[in-house]
Each structure stands twice: as structure tokens, then as C-alpha cells.
Amino acid sequence: xxxxxxxxxxxxxxxxxxxxxxxxxxxxxxxxxxxxxxxxxxxxxxxxxxxxxxxxxxxxxxxxxxxxxxxxxxxxxxxxxxxxxxxxxxxxxxxxxxxxxxxxxxxxxxxxxxxxxxxxxxxxxxxxxxxxxxxxxxxxxxxxxxxxxxxxxxxxxxxxxxxxxxxxxxxxxxxxxxxxxxxxxxxxxxxxxxxxxxxxxxxxxxxxxxxxxxxxxxxxxxxxxxxxxxxxxxxxxxxxxxxxxxxxxxxxxxxxxxxxxxxxxxxxxxxxxxxxxxxxxxxxxxxxxxxxxxxxxxxxxxxxxxxxxxxxxxxxxxxxxxxxxxxxxxxxxxxxxxxxxxxxxxxxxxx
Numbered sequence: 001x002x003x004x005x006x007x008x009x010x011x012x013x014x015x016x017x018x019x020x021x022x023x024x025x026x027x028x029x030x031x032x033x034x035x036x037x038x039x040x041x042x043x044x045x046x047x048x049x050x051x052x053x054x055x056x057x058x059x060x061x062x063x064x065x066x067x068x069x070x071x072x073x074x075x076x077x078x079x080x081x082x083x084x085x086x087x088x089x090x091x092x093x094x095x096x097x098x099x100x101x102x103x104x105x106x107x108x109x110x111x112x113x114x115x116x117x118x119x120x121x122x123x124x125x126x127x128x129x130x131x132x133x134x135x136x137x138x139x140x141x142x143x144x145x146x147x148x149x150x151x152x153x154x155x156x157x158x159x160x161x162x163x164x165x166x167x168x169x170x171x172x173x174x175x176x177x178x179x180x181x182x183x184x185x186x187x188x189x190x191x192x193x194x195x196x197x198x199x200x201x202x203x204x205x206x207x208x209x210x211x212x213x214x215x216x217x218x219x220x221x222x223x224x225x226x227x228x229x230x231x232x233x234x235x236x237x238x239x240x241x242x243x244x245x246x247x248x249x250x251x252x253x254x255x256x257x258x259x260x261x262x263x264x265x266x267x268x269x270x271x272x273x274x275x276x277x278x279x280x281x282x283x284x285x286x287x288x289x290x291x292x293x294x295x296x297x298x299x300x301x302x303x304x305x306x307x308x309x310x311x312x313x314x315x316x317x318x319x320x321x322x323x324x325x326x327x328x329x330x331x332x333x334x335x336x337x338x339x340x341x342x343x344x345x346x347x348x349x350x351x
Contacts, residue, residue: 044116115203197328219307269317
């Protein structure tokens, strides 16, 4: 077999074949669940614009940010600017590369939409909550105290609340931007495929965790412990999610909203841990790795500080993140069980 020919003809198949099959199956499970239980399927982020529009726009912006510096690095004349830009795009953005990026985005989109809708179905399929058990474990971990109260006492409720709120809400931007950067900026498509596939496995495993231990989180079952916190973007988000949950529970067919409350496990923690672990494994610059590990620590702290999650949800999130990285490595061919390194199809476009 001509290895070079196989790489040039269909690099995306080796990278995204298994992840696409997995996410299509996950989407199918969601659709079957919706039909059987008479539940509507919704665009999870409609208020930000459809995901199938928003994600390509982010990719386009990152592509522009990728091409423009390469054009100016060649110091073309004003007249030669367009020609230089065309040459850069032609050499870097081949049809094979675009196919791989498209496959990656499709895989992510399918997994994410299925995840958000299955999360929204949760109260109708698993109505018995496990918050009382998780509250008990929280008290045990915190020496008989409420972990949120302990953190508020130690860190205060002023600057710490504002800082941790920014950290927590930044996740909403971090996920799509890191997705686009991983797929667009990396010369090694296998790294981008690994990361995108890991995100997909996070959504799948996270959904399983929600159904394993259905729970709301401290902020919704012990609200009095968080009344000392100031109004922040995080508290506004908590109120919005609760309103959406009520609207869905009253009549899921009468609202375009989705139900987005579930505590176990913390997917904020699992996703940022996935990103940090990937940064470590692919040996990104040391400052980037330090920043990512700091982001993991602050995100984990914020989830308990604001009452999104119980303490047990944090290590569960770490476990999901680590497992997702490993499963994605197997799915994309980065490793072959039980850990033997394999050559994989990679495109290294010229600058």
C-alpha cells in the first residue's frame, strides 16, 4: 500500500473516522430517546446564534488570524499583497486540510448538540435526585461544614467572587475558540483531531455521569449558603439556567430553551483538564502549560465556590477528562492499545 497516497487522498478518515461514527451514534441515541419519550430537540445555544453558523464563523476568524501574519512575514509590496495571500492560502489550506477540519467540526457539533439535548431530557427520564447523598459527602470532605461557606470565609466575597466569576464564564468562550485554534493553527492535524475528539468523548461520558447520579448542585438545594455572594455574571447565569429549567419542566414543547442543570460530574473541570493535559502531552510552550494548569485549578475552585458542583464532582470531572484524552488517542490513532505508538496520517503544510 502506498502510505503517502493514502495520506494525501483521505487524511480525515484516519483521524475522524471513529470519532464521527461515535458521535453519529450518540446523536442517533439522542434522537431515538426524543422520539420514544415525545420530547423536542432544540438548538442548545440559539440565543447566541445557531451552532452550525457560529462555529464556522469562529473557524473563519481563526483562519484569517493564521494567514495574515504569514502574508506580512513575507513583506510583500502593496500590489503583491493579494498574490502573496493567495499563495499562502493555496499552500496551507488544501482541500484535504479543509476536509479534515470540516470532519472535526461536524464531529464536535453532533456530540455537543446530542449532549445538550440529552441533558435537557434528564428530569423527564431520571426524576430521582441524589443531591442529599452528595451533600453528605460534601460535609464529610469539609469536616462537617458546607464547602461553599468555608471558601467564602477563607477567600472572601469581594474580589475573589469577581475573579472566579470571570474564570467560570470564560469557559463559554474558551471551548469554541480552543476548538478552532487546535484545528486551524496546528501544522499537525493529528493534534487537532486528538483534542477535538477528546472534547466529543467529554460530552458523551459527561452525559452518562449525569444519568448515573442525577443532581442539581448546591446552589439549587442549599441556596442560603450562597446569598452572601455579590451579583456577578455567574449568578445571572445560574438564575437564567433555573428559569430555563422551570420553563422546560412546565412544557418542553412551549419553549425553545433547554434544561441545562446537572451537577455530577463537572464538565467545566473535565474540559479544561482535557485542554491542560493535552497541552502537557504535546509539549506546548511552558508558559501556556502553566496558564492552563492555573485555569484548571481556578475553574475547580469556582465550581465549588459558586455552588455549581459538589466536591465529589471535581475528581469525577478530572477522571472524565483523563479518560476522554485516552479514548481520543485510541480513536484517532495516536496510540494503539495497549499503548504502542503508531504512525498516523499527518499533514504539515508549508508556512
